[in-house]
Amino acid sequence: MDGYSSPNLIAACYAAGALSALLARWSGRLALTVGHLAALAGAVAGIGVSLGVLLGDPGRTWTQPLPDLFPFARLSLALDALSAFFVLVISIVAVAAAIYGPAYLRAHTPDAGPARQAAQVFALNVFLGCMVFVCCAGDALSFLLCWEGMTLASYVLVVCDDRDGENARAGLLYMVMTHGGTALLLVAFLALTERAGAFDFTALRAAAAGLDGTTRTTLFFLALGGFATKAGVVPLHVWLPRAHPAAPSHVSALMSGVMLKVAIYGILRFGFDLLAPVAGPLPASWGWTVLVAGTISAVLGVLYALQQHDLKRLLAFHSVENIGIILIGVGLAMILWRREDAGGALATVALTAALLHTVNHAAFKGLLFLGAGSVLCRTHLRNMEELGGLARRMPWTAGLFLLGAIAISALPPLNGFVSEWLTFQALLGGASRFHGPAGLVIVFSAAMLALTGGLAATCFAKAFGVTFLGRPRTPHAERATEAPTSMLAGMMWLAALCVGLGVAPGYAVRLLDAPTAGLLHGPGASAVVTAYGPLVLSTAPTPGGTLATAISMTMVAALLIGLAAIAWVLRRGLRRSPPRPAPTWTCGMRPTARFDYTATAFAKPLRLVFAALYRPRRAVIREPAGTVYVLARIHYAGEVVDLSETQIYHRVQRGITVLSRTIRLRSTGRIHGYIGFVLGALFLALLLFGVAEK
């Protein structure tokens, strides 16, 4: 890439989208069309720019100063390979969202006034632009400004879909949690900028070189806490399953598929770049913390997802799971980096797995959220117990959702399997290099990853089966029709990516060369993972010189197609007669939708197996009709709790309540008392600082 104006082009597109939405607020239709077109242009420009950087000269950082807005800091943009990769991920989903958005907003909220539609489009463009420029920021101040812009724009999108109490509460929780995280980030950044005397990342890097081990680790954990809040790592995830489903579906796709990845970008930027020691491995505590947090998030995320019956909430919990899988790869790369003799090949495999899962998750989670959005806009229902039978009414949506479900369940031959396979191989290689307890932790993490994959398949068998198959359970589901073409087009773009990244992942690995080589200062991804050619995936050779494992997704896909062709002939049978339709066997009764297995029933065995974790509660209320033998009505209510919510957040909440009650007792309402408190606090502060100065 030679152009210096290319990121400016992205900025210009998103700014034009935002502005045009504001100017065209007298006509909702115009605002929707123009705003989304501008977003589409920005996303395409983003893909172009990032591909230019990723395929161009590796190791080159493109920088551009920004106008001096503040006297104390010089703002700049810096686009290196890592930034470019995340810009690519953002832009891929943004393309789908921009194609999908106008028809969705028109169909889902037809009665929304033009002002609200314009506000949504404005916020969408600001949101996209801020995400891109968080990744391109070249200094702490523009990073934080864009970070905050991203949070605020997404907050607007969360609360503006409809303003009932639940959305507002979800938005408030989201604001509180992310601002807590931003506070941690702010402390980490300010500690660095104070030492560097400047805000740009080059100066921060130089300042971090002189840090002692404890400070370095403290700063890393501050940053990790901030980013983990945004990424929805357990137990900081409580806002995520509330806020993501509340937004319009294409924004949910962006929040789940992309916004969380910006936090992953932050972790990588801090861990491997800003705070990394000049030579030698990263402190051991970093990688292990990330690995263990990732493992816990993966397992708990999918376990809680299993018990959700709200389609979008279920998908949001799966984001917690997938962020966990990405963090397993990141943590392993941190552990292995510069700590092995084989030239860092295994760390490269781990980081490649994490980055590949980043783009894979963006593709299939985007696809699934858009699919859920199509269901939502045609039925206005999110509870899958009220859906059913949609595959006959919305066949395209159902097929695309099924594709996403297979991909997210890490089943071959789609893309989820590829990145999980690489993660498994990295874990296995790590386990055989670390003996003792460290190896056991890694192996346990691998076993938990396997459990996660199996549970995800169960969860999506439920989500797809209950939502799309069987008989419709409500008139809304019965009357559903296929989604508009433009919405299907947005989904098809992501579905094509799921297939492409699954069947021929080697070409995507080539894009990871520059980020992995740049971060790890070692071999690029394709030198390790696709050493035998682009169609073959292989792992790092072991020190013993034995043959590394090599698989070919392309060959397996070809084999599957060939075998399916043979099986098709078998399926048609010798008689070749068309199938004779007959009602489903229901022990002689007339089949109705009540016979269909529900989501609650489907997940019940696992609810009992993991009862210690779910603490399930159920209430059955029977209304007898005259005698005890005849019941007029049975009311059933069941729920599971999120342990981190009851064990941590509710306690914190109680603590705060008690504290505020105590304070209220002391606040008498007389001004003398308050002045006394202020003076006392001032005296105490002076005393403490005086002691510290000495």
Added chain:
Amino acid sequence: MTGARPFELVLLELIFLVLLGPLVTGTIQKLKARLQCRQGAGILQPYLDLAKLFRKGTVQADTVSGFFYSIPVLVLAATVAAGALVPVLRAGPPAFPLGDALMLLGLLALARFLTAIGAFDAGGAFGGMGASREMTIAPLVEPVLMMVVFSTAIAAGTTELGALAAHRGTSWIFAWRAADFLGFAAMLVLLPAETGRIPVDNPDTHLELTMLHEGMLLEHSGPGLGCMVLASHTRQIVTLGLVAALFFPIAAGGAGATELLLGAGAFAAKILVLAIFLALVESSYAKLRLFRVPQYLGIGFVCAFTALALRIL
């Protein structure tokens, strides 16, 4: 990339494996019948059943979607594709990269996922119930299976099944270490679960309420059911072949016809040993309650985790 098994050999192995699959079921059924002092059907009965199914017409539930018709095709294709990854006649990796043990488990999981989807489609309670139970057991079995694979893979440095088998080579049980014994024990615990047999599932049941795997096949008929049944046979022999590749001795062998015949005979003998084990277990135990199954699988988990720990420490 050079490997011991060229393309033609892998294809030959695949055909051999698929053709042998129903025979294993027939043998197990015959053994069970004899153990229960019955005469039982001949061991070729599963072939006759399949032939009959493929000759029949199809009855299809009137509520199904367009997916239902293609579910048996995809399930059969995924299961047979998993069969292509098992070394049968000879040890060593294939001459071209195809897939490893994780891919094999992934393909079997794909087949199971699609079967569960198909069970939902007809909209009866039995299908959903079968799918729910099968998909409850599966995620508990899968990690343990993977840990057994890992415990041998860490010793061999690869997860490619042919290479794993070559690493085991011709070493008999005398050369085993503690980790091998524990891994094998875990595998034996898992075998009935993965092949859908007592004490986890009962393939011969006639009561819908006790069905796991069979419950999902209720709404399939004719050639579609034939595909599903053939897939079940293949799944069983693939699982047994996985155990054989991981734990039983296998010769590297030459390319001559005699060696191949010898390899085929040796493979059949290994499968027969495991089939006898399954028949014995089926005849001597009762089916467990569904909620006892996790505890049963817990034994496998402990064995597999200890095996892994012994390898690493």
